[in-house]
Amino acid sequence: MNRCTHCDLKTNHETCPLCHAKVGAQATQVQGTLYPAYDTKEYRTKTRISRLAIFLGVLTVLICLAINIIVLPEFLWVFYVAVSVFYVLILLSHTILSRSHLGGKIVAQVVSLTILLLVIDLMSGSIQWSVDYVVPFLIVGGILLMSIIILKVRLRWGGYVSFLLLMLALGFLPALFYVAGVATVLWPSIVAALFAMTTFSAIFLFANRAFKTQLGRRFHI
């Protein structure tokens, strides 16, 4: 073993792990090294890619904001860009590139698309077509897609339960919009809520005992 004269300690390293002073050649250890050599470049690249994506998104919005203010200050179209950038970031980082659960990806898509549509609709004057028609059917589509996947994956459905429950809860969002006076057309909201209730009832009545057991666990207090 080498000795660091500064720290008065023994070490097998070439440089002292504490003060970094050169203490001699790496001891030809009978024992070998106990840690792997790390490829920090790989770690850095991973961090940089995600930071770069966020930076590019922010830069795009800032450039558009500048152009918007200079060219057409009376109409702030930059919000369309900002919300689209937000959606693209979710799409890339979560839906496409991440290894998140498929159920989570569906929920994230429904939620981020809902936000995108609400903002676009709001920018056009008043929230109307999004809450009246598109959002309710988007949620119905999400529930339907999740149900089909659960039927297809059969044995591995356990991981989808929380996400399905979340989607079913989202099914009542359009009805809430209607009650709050944000939405003006009733029937799509009713369709979404009914679809959520029907899906839940169907699963509860026809699914095997395992699903009910899962429900019990998910709601344990």
Next chain:
Amino acid sequence: MDQWYKIDNTGKIFHAVSSATNSSVFRVSMILKETIEPDCLQKALDIVAIRFPTLTVRVRKGVFWDFMEYNDAPLHVKKESDYPCAPIDTKSNNAYLIRVLYFDRRISVEIFHSLTDGGGAVEFLKTLVYQYLILKGESVAAEGAVLLPEDPPNKEEIEDSFERYSTGRSEKRSGSRGEKAFQIKGTAFNPLGINVIHGVVDASGLNAFAKRHGTSLTGFLMSVLIHVIHTEKMTRGKSEEKVAIALPISLRRQFPSMTLRNFFSVANIGAHVDDHVTFDDIIKEVTGQLKERTDKEALQANINRFVSLQSSLWTRLTPVVLKYPAMRLGFNQFGERAKTMTLSNLGNVKMPESMAPHIERMDVVLYPTRNSPINCGLVTLNDQLTITFARSIEENDIITAFFRELRRLTGFEIAIYSNDWGEET
């Protein structure tokens, strides 16, 4: 085998607070005398995994609480390539929150803290190494010191002992946040990662030295730590704040339990140090506080507080989406704010005599957090105490000062080695 478990009282907190800078993953390792054979280790793990049903689980999301469920996917041993205590990516780990790693002569078990504490992790590692040595054809026996892989899991091993020992008396924490302790600041590693520095020292010699100074091994090392942190603090001109070391205490000694789940409490041991306070004064203060805070009554109050906090109907009926941010806030305001560093001593690990010749020593790595970027783990095996500092910042002044001071005070030889994370050449 469709078993499920509620997450224990302490474990719930780790679910709420874990993040990229707080992995909540700790590591226990054994360094053997010979290079590890991966195939043999895998076979051993396949046998041992069934014996520890509360560790080989997946975590499912619940509305009011998350929960753990039996996981039938294969749990693979992996050659170590990442830094210690890196966050566990459940996707690439078949949804497990535990990983078994090997590198050269080292077998490491890294566990997300919601599954178990140091005591449970050590039992798992002991059984794993025992089975590994058996499969290697070594003549070893359990000698009552290892949980046998072929035995069925005992009911007591999977219990939440907090519930068993809670006397039901609601003892609430005072509303105030308590005194803020000195917090170590530094430059986070880029890329994020953890540097570990181990110091190996003669355990019985150091223990006897501590006894001569009227304290325990933990008390002595804690006093050295407080002393060097104070010196470091003075260089930053922060003389008012006290230095407080959080000490996790296994409750199994005072409240007999065979549980392999979390069953520990934390005592903050602190001292206001100024230029007139001598090292002996620090030892006296630390030793006194250690006695007071590890007293059975004090620990009982902690158990009751833990249980009453989480068993109130209000807490139970709040959805996790609201509960977790509140728990994070509590953790940062009450837990992290009141300590400078965590020091955990897993004690002198008892191994069968027949296994001792095959194992050199053990170490434990405690994940650092944003507010506690340096943590310290102690464990003794084969009369070798390994002191491990894990840090997420570039600055290592406190660690350097600690080892130099320990050497100067005791005169014992200390062998240092590191994983060199962040030490660019």
